[in-house]
Amino acid sequence: MLLGCTASSVLGQTQAEDQWWAPGSGLPMPAAARYPNPYGELGILNTAGDYPTEGHAFFEPIGSNGRACVTCHQPASAMGLSTALIQQRWRASNGNDPLFAAIDGRNCPHLPANDPEAHSLLLERGLIRIFLPWPPRDPGGNAIEPEFTIEVVRDPTGCNTHPEYGLESTEPTISVYRRPRMAANLKYVTAADFGVTPFSIKDSRPASRDPETGRLVNMNMLADAREPTLRTQAISAALTHLETGGAPSDAQLAEIIDFEMQIYAAQAQHVGAGNLEEPGGPPALGPHAMLEGETGVLGNNTTRYVFPMGDAWTSLERSGDAEADAQNEFRESVQRGHDVFFFRTFWISDSMHINNIGLGNPIKRTCSTCHGMHMTGMDTANGFVDVGSTNLPWATENEQNPWTEKKPEMPLFRLSCDNAHAPHPFFGRVIYSQDPGRALITGRCNDIGSIVMQQFRGIASRAPYLTNGSAKNLRELIDFYDRRYNIRYSEQEKIDLENFLSTL
Amino acid sequence: MMKRISAIAIATFAAGGIANAEPPPESQRNFVSxxxxxxxxxxxxxxxxxxxxxxxxxxxxxxxxxxxxxxxxxxxxxxxxxxxxxxxxxxxxxxxxxxxxxxxxxxxxxxxxPAEDRYTVPFAPRPPGPSGGRLAFQRDPAPEEVLVPPYEPREYLLHYDFDMLIMGRHAPILGDVLDYATKIGASRIEVVGSSGATLLSDGSVMAEDTSIALERANEIAEILKSGGLGELAFAAAAATGQEEPDGVEDWRSRRAVIRVMP
CATH class of the missing domain: 2.40.50 (OB fold (Dihydrolipoamide Acetyltransferase, E2P))
Structure with missing residues (x-):
């Protein structure tokens, strides 16, 4: 008997309508808010209290396309952006919302407006087009000589072969498609208290620094760690996603950063587990735990834990009350799921920036080996790794065969590493990738497919998952890792793990 | 542009002007497998x-x-x-x-x-999953060093895997270089790279391409420059020749020496 059905099977994959936060709406942001999701309710805390947003740079359309930061960092999606919310917005606006702007809300700007096919990656996978210069530039704007060449193997969006937007254009550009990241709990994401050293322990290359202060940063922002600080990220995002035409003012940047640093988000109420913030409950759960948690702590140990659960849900009594017993049964499943995350070993293999950093290939470890940051499950420093989410043979894509009309959705690149450098230790000199990730910034063969880990908090509000949105729900996320590392989770372990993740 | 060798270079040193290699001491096991x-x-x-x-x-x-x-x-x-x-x-x-x-x-x-009951490692300092709160070989932090002029040149040594350039495990050493050079206001950094050769137990010699010596030196110089020492003078060079391997700790020949000058 499989104990503890999953929450999603109870509630279904629905998301309440009318949760869209429109730029310039002027709505006040409350000190504490709840937003429904398929697993219950997300909780958001604003440490500044009830917060006016009228005229605020995070909420106002400060660029030319009508978007604001909040467009892609929606409170209802845990300050990220779920496809449920995207699709709701498409329906409500007939595809005219600024979210669907040509610049990056379409698969490519040359495609027709208001055509769902032209926005398919955003509508179906929640992906925003990220366009980067090729070859990459160093912080001074100088071209970096890459260790590999890029060939477009497959271009379903037409962007990478387009004469104006592609790799052969006058300003050679590569387009990859990535999920917006969560703009909350950022005190953790930006903490540089543990493992941040002048030279990265992953490859001894100089770590990024704050261009203003010279201080080291942890390189945990964005999928490719290309922006070192919230300030540079805000400027870059304004110039590209918001099409501001120039950097926001210092006052606007300060407003954006202050707001981002005062927002905490986590699941607060759960359809199966009930109130996640009740006194005596697991100390890791709920948005208040995120507010109060300590930053820069390595949690891959039994003194601090990544997600400290205590023992409140380890073994619960049954009262005979069906509803209470069902909740207790579910809570025990959540605790078991935590233990799967923390203690269930498997062989981690062929993962660049994990297996090659002195740990060996393979290494027998657990999820928390890589997802080790206390309270978030990110890395504590330099969190880019290749788990195969975008590199073949592991990256998910529609199969091609005579019996399906489905076509591949993601671009595919063939990256050929030159002979002047050591080959990639796990994939050799020719690597196929949907998104070369960090390598598009460094030009280094070993970085192909390395993507910065994301935090787990508020995960129930922001499906789909992985940087390319290929896991439509938590079960698919678990299944991806199960396939990738041949973990061979039992059905019960998968259920428990999903239940655990959905409480974060 | 660096030149890399992608195949193992197995050579006897007779042709290279180095004496015919005798097998390593009986106690050594040097092999590729x-x-x-x-x-x-x-x-x-x-x-x-x-x-x-x-x-x-x-x-x-x-x-x-x-x-x-x-x-x-x-x-x-x-x-x-x-x-x-x-x-x-x-x-x-x-x-x-x-x-x-x-x-x-x-x-x-x-x-x-697969695991068998007869094979155990009771001395393992950490389990396969989360640690008990300490790294397996956690060292106590060194006491803060008080540096008083006149400052001395200081050398730092990096050892390499065969045919390899910089690796993650070198990061702490490079950090020490950066720290010392910054604290003393160093004027110059000299880097000398070496290629290595290992005498294998079957009497053959496995040698790196000698060109990797300069690659190692140049790479370190570039990393240190971009890592915060760009204002300093750098000299990167390859060591002269390749040490003759004797089968005992030949890995030490795959190295680079960084010298920080006041």
């Missing part, structure tokens, strides 16, 4: 087979260890000394031992042996 992982009830141990005998190389711990386990999918260069310790995981214990993955793929190196 597939690594083998043996699972245990705790952490896996790493083994390798040479001439029909199984040798124990080390166990999985964490990034604090001196022993970096090898890679399946690649053969490994083993340079070790046969110890009189009891066998571990079925293998004769090599101690000390230094290993280096070989760049070229070898799909035949894919053996993971």
């Amino acid at each position: 597939c690594p083998i992982v043996r699972d245990t009830a705790t952490v896996p141990c790493w083994l390798s087979e040479y001439e029909g005998e199984l040798y124990y190389l080390g166990i999985q711990t964490d990034v604090s260890a001196d022993f970096d386990p090898p890679f399946l999918g690649h053969r490994v260069l083993v340079e070790g000394t046969v110890s009189d310790r009891p066998r571990i995981c079925g293998g004769i214990v090599l101690d000390p031992v230094v290993i280096a993955p070989i760049l070229d793929f070898d799909a035949s190196c894919n053996t993971i042996l």
